[in-house]
Amino acid sequence: MARKAYSDEERAQVKETLMVTMIRCIADRGLIHSSIDVLCRKVGISKTFFYSFFSSKEELVLHALRYQQPKLLDYARSLMEDPGLSWRAGVETFLKNCCYGAKSGVAVLSIEEEQQVRRCLSKENFQAFRQDQVSFYGKLLSIFGLPVDSIDPRLFGNLALSMMMVAYHTICNSKRSLKAIFYMAIQDDCIRKNPFDFPINDVINDDTEPKVPLTPAQEEELLKFMQDDPVYAKYYDEVVILLETGLRISELCGLTETDLNFDLRFVNVDHQLLRSTEDGYYIETPKTDSGFRQVPMSAAAYEAFQRVLKNRRGAKAIKVDGYSNFLFLNRNGLPKVAVNYDAMFKGLAKKFNKCHKEPLPTVMTPHTMRHTFCTRMANAGMNPKALQYIMGHANIVMTLNYYAHATFQSAQAEMARLEAAKAETTVVAAETTVENTEETKAAA
Template sequence: MEKRTDRKGRLLHNGESQRKDGRYAYKYIENGKPKFIYSWKLVSTDRVPKGKRDCVALRDMIRAIQKDLDDGIDTTGGKMTVCQLYQRYINSRANVRKATVQGRNNLMEALKNDSLGNVNIDKLKLSEAKAWAYRMKEKYSFSTIKNMKRSLNATFYLAIQDDLLRKNPFDFALTDVIENDTKTKEALTEEQTKALLDFVKIDCTYKAYYPAIVILLNTGLRISEMCGLTLSDLDFDNRMIDINHQLKKDKDGYYIEPPKSDSGYRKVPMTDLVYEALQEVIRSQNNAQPIVVDGYSTFIFLNKQGYPMYNACYTTTFRNLVKKYRKITQKELPNITPHILRHTFCTNMANRGMTPTNLQYVMGHKNITMTLGYYAHGGYQSAQAEMQRLTA
């Protein structure tokens, strides 16, 4: 059989041909269907015709395709866009919480509004993924971008498992691209805690929140766990709080979720301060509405209308509380959130010598590493007291 040659007299391999316009073509079979690729160059040293864009040589493309076929890579899947791949990832992990669904929706919207979303996954380079992260810093915080990148990293890992890709373009350290400008959350000092409680206790507007602040400072509960407390969760005889669910609210209304992790299921001891604060909350309830949320009722913490309190209520209230404190006292007080109060409790317990395992249990931390981080918040005074105690 006569071998085919190109216009330069070079022998063409099986599947290779040259079209009338000078372009080279290669035909191959994948999954029983014929596929074609084209290039103006047969080998990398060829020059493209005048007026034509430079391109990858046909035989370089053939070698890449053959390697993919040999390794079982589905080359057709590479034509999927980043948005389409992310939707596949979402569909493969559908059993998630409402907060996760909202986060996924936000990321999908961000992808659709950026050029990255329409890029074919087999064309996406590491440099382009990094450029995306850099663009996102104009719109989002470092922690948000970090979460988005983590999701995309998992998404492209799925593509590798499905034999659609060979490499993960999101496998890079985010701090190589943008600075971590997240402000470290500082626990309140004893002086700041006392100043806060003294002010709230006598303020006509905010004294109603005094018991809640005391409870957060002395239990370390997550705010959604405290908001979800019902009468049946409180065992006053044994001085114990049973944490077995969270109360949250979004645009669709209230809803119940299980604790953040399996470690979130726990029984938190009531100190005398907490015992008295809970009794005060129950005594001061007015106009309680007969609301039932996913089977839960008789909620403890209610707003003025008699409906359950939720995270955003306390966040806004605490922000306004600090503004009023600064205005009236002309003194500084750091911004306070429910999480800062939880952070303060954990730091105080660590500094007072509570064992890491017990503190991990009370906090409901999934990982002991997270708990151990609070033992690094000690200062001179706590170090001095600890040394005196140990050497006494």
């Protein structure tokens, strides 16, 4: 059967349908589940025909997001012209509907999805798209009646992107900063109203997943599972080291042979290894002096490091900002970075939960191991300042309030420990009194 010949008008219609379908798919199911196969099936075209319009799914995403911008501007304009809405209510309604794209048919990328798009595009294409976004936010500020000449559109864009893509607490921090910036604009008579003077909970719900450490039983079960599993056994030592040192994942990735002192049994921590799409591998030093530290090796960590060195092979000759001989390598012999472990922990949790009654915490990342270490040390009664040093926290409040989770059981155990210590002190004091009395009588 001969292929259908499409006219220019029909091709334009198919291209528009692809963009509309992509917007709807992102809103309904997210980018990850919006494959080219799904799109072609919904539009009714072949994959070969798809590639005559776009070179990849990511290129379609950029065109689709550009396609929806005029519709969003029209929507913002209609809210500003609605006599039943105040200016503030109009801005809040717009931001809220953008945040909850699935309810309003707006395509919103998560931060992971944007990173996926960024990795698959050339730097030039992605920068061009970013410039389109800045232009879009400038037009949005004009619709809201704010002076574009006095306000960088990226300020508004940063909050909008944060509300669409990142965590609740990051949104709060962005809003707080922008509220202060726009307040200064009011003081300088640039604007009359502060567009960020509203309760954040009126616009977006706190959907933060609580960070829960592993229980001692979960920790034991997880390590046993990894030892016996043919897929995840090779990650066993890395997880043990995370659980026994409390290192940040980028600190673990940056470790080299020279950072290990087996004689004095400590790990020297003074840098992190990271990687970006543009620059490749690079080294960062700690942001504060507290990040420079020497973390003691437990017996389990000592043995795990020994096994890592023994099994390390196939390393590529690579030097990053003066550092080489990295300990943890991927299958290509190159240093691992955080994203490698993020994917591993997701797969590990999924497989573990399939065969265990008690599932692992909902948020299961490398940071969960650090969280677990700190909680375990705190519940064991470690001196808070010593724990702060090991964790590399600049502020003791973070160590006490953010990581060390007390439970009723731990509080009850601590009370019992103190009661036992008190009773023991009383007994010792009584015995000492009796001995002194007897000695006095003997002397008399």
